Amino acid sequence: MKNFEYKNPVKIIFGKGTIPKVAGEIPENSRVLMIYGGGSIKRNGVYDQVKNALKNFELFEFGGIEANPHYETCIKAMEVVKANNIDFLLSVGGGSVIDATKFIAAGALYEGEDPWDFFTQRFVIEPKAAIPLGAVLTLPATGSEMNWNSVVSRVSTQEKLAFGSPLVMPQFSVLDPECVFSLPDRQVANGVVDAFVHVMEQYLTYPVNSPLQDRFAEGILHTLIEEGPKVLANRNDYDSAANFMWSATMALNGLIALGVPSDWATHMIGHELTAFHGIDHARTLAIVLPGMMNIKRHNKKDKILQYGERIWGINQGTDDERIDKTIDKTVAFFKSLGVPCTLPEYDVPAETIQKIKERFKTRGSKLGENADIDYNQVEEILTDRL
Numbered sequence: 001m002k003n004f005e006y007k008n009p010v011k012i013i014f015g016k017g018t019i020p021k022v023a024g025e026i027p028e029n030s031r032v033l034m035i036y037g038g039g040s041i042k043r044n045g046v047y048d049q050v051k052n053a054l055k056n057f058e059l060f061e062f063g064g065i066e067a068n069p070h071y072e073t074c075i076k077a078m079e080v081v082k083a084n085n086i087d088f089l090l091s092v093g094g095g096s097v098i099d100a101t102k103f104i105a106a107g108a109l110y111e112g113e114d115p116w117d118f119f120t121q122r123f124v125i126e127p128k129a130a131i132p133l134g135a136v137l138t139l140p141a142t143g144s145e146m147n148w149n150s151v152v153s154r155v156s157t158q159e160k161l162a163f164g165s166p167l168v169m170p171q172f173s174v175l176d177p178e179c180v181f182s183l184p185d186r187q188v189a190n191g192v193v194d195a196f197v198h199v200m201e202q203y204l205t206y207p208v209n210s211p212l213q214d215r216f217a218e219g220i221l222h223t224l225i226e227e228g229p230k231v232l233a234n235r236n237d238y239d240s241a242a243n244f245m246w247s248a249t250m251a252l253n254g255l256i257a258l259g260v261p262s263d264w265a266t267h268m269i270g271h272e273l274t275a276f277h278g279i280d281h282a283r284t285l286a287i288v289l290p291g292m293m294n295i296k297r298h299n300k301k302d303k304i305l306q307y308g309e310r311i312w313g314i315n316q317g318t319d320d321e322r323i324d325k326t327i328d329k330t331v332a333f334f335k336s337l338g339v340p341c342t343l344p345e346y347d348v349p350a351e352t353i354q355k356i357k358e359r360f361k362t363r364g365s366k367l368g369e370n371a372d373i374d375y376n377q378v379e380e381i382l383t384d385r386l
């Protein structure tokens with residue numbers, strides 16, 4: 001196991017009927033900006049619950065954060081923050097709203113010219129300050145409620161990039177599984193796939209003798225495989241919704257990454273598919289991951305075999321046969337949730353592969369746990385999905 005340090009200060013408030021507790025978590029006399037998306041919270045009652053809970057606060061609102069939140073919209077929200085001396089941000093929504101809130105929190109206090117620097121100059125320019133924020137999570141998927149990442153899209157340049165900072169970790173996140181009841185099938189499926197692939201990014205690398213992290217990871221995968229279909233079949237099954245929600249948070253709150261290598265190449269390539277074609281985040285992962293497993297089958301052999309055996313019970317045949325079966329099982333699981341896994345099913349033409357290849361060539365980035373996936377391998381991985 002590698003050395004590590006771990007601190008996750010996000011307070012989690014989990015369970016039915018917990019949304020009113022936000023009032024006790026926000027400092028008294030705060031000027032609060034409630035940030036939300038396209039209106040789902042007005043239809044499912046979450047908006048009213050939050051408004052009622054915060055009636056003793058000076059409360060401002062900023063709605064209209066898009067799925068795959070836009071930089072341009074976040075900049076407008078930063079202006080609202082500055083104009084109204086906001087000193088607390090409450091994010092009410094899915095990963096997009098939470099990610100946008102993180103960017104707004106740091107961007108509003110940025111002294112440089114353009115806070116897009118956080119994304120383009122990642123690891124060089126980092127936020128030095130951020131407005132404190134909290135979250136009410138309405139969609140289990142990203143883990144953004146308990147981590148420091150933010151992914152934002154810039155429409156004008158068709159870029160989708162990430163930044164991270166401990167300064168933008170929520171002070172608290174309220175996880176009420178009843179929010180799942182109003183999710184459409186597509187978002188439930190997306191949430192299961194996104195959480196599943198988050199685990200894979202931190203698990204499907206190479207062995208470093210970390211049996212506890214491996215079993216945490218496998219525990220989350222098993223739970224998603226068992227509970228995801230139950231949530232899809234019966235949206236009002238509270239217990240399954242609760243297990244799904246907690247699995248998604250645990251998949252990306254840093255715990256399973258401790259002391260082990262991480263990959264994240266599937267995400268990096270997937271973000272380009274969203275940037276060029278607007279495909280839902282999770283669906284891009286369902287496309288890329290099988291290609292990643294196939295093309296990197298030698299580097300990832302030990303962990304793919306372990307995953308195949310422990311998750312899907314595959315223990316017969318040569319290594320290559322077992323790897324093939326394991327990829328098939330993974331694809332079959334995604335498809336059973338209604339998530340297609342190839343590029344043509346999303347009308348992505350072969351030319352897009354060339355555009356993505358060019359992007360990675362220009363950036364000079366090498367992806368994966370061994371930093372050995374260059375633009376040529378990105379092309380191979382995507383071509384595998386045609």
Ligand code: NZQ
Pocket residue numbers: 036037038039040041044065066067068069093094095096097099138139140141142143144147148149150151179180182183184187190191194252267281
């Ligand atoms: O905008 P509204 O009207 O709220 O509707 C949303 C949106 O249309 C709807 N929704 C959310 N909660 C609902 C609901 N509809 C009914 N009932 C509810 N309870 O669902 C749609 C999708 O929401 P979104 O927030 O976009 O989904 P998700 O949580 O999957 O977030 C995706 C974004 O997170 C980023 C992705 O790249 C993408 O931009 N990620 C963030 C990560 C992080 N911060 O750590 C990691 C991930 O890998 C990911 O990259």
Ligand code: ZN
Pocket residue numbers: 142194198267281
């Ligand atoms: Zn993801």
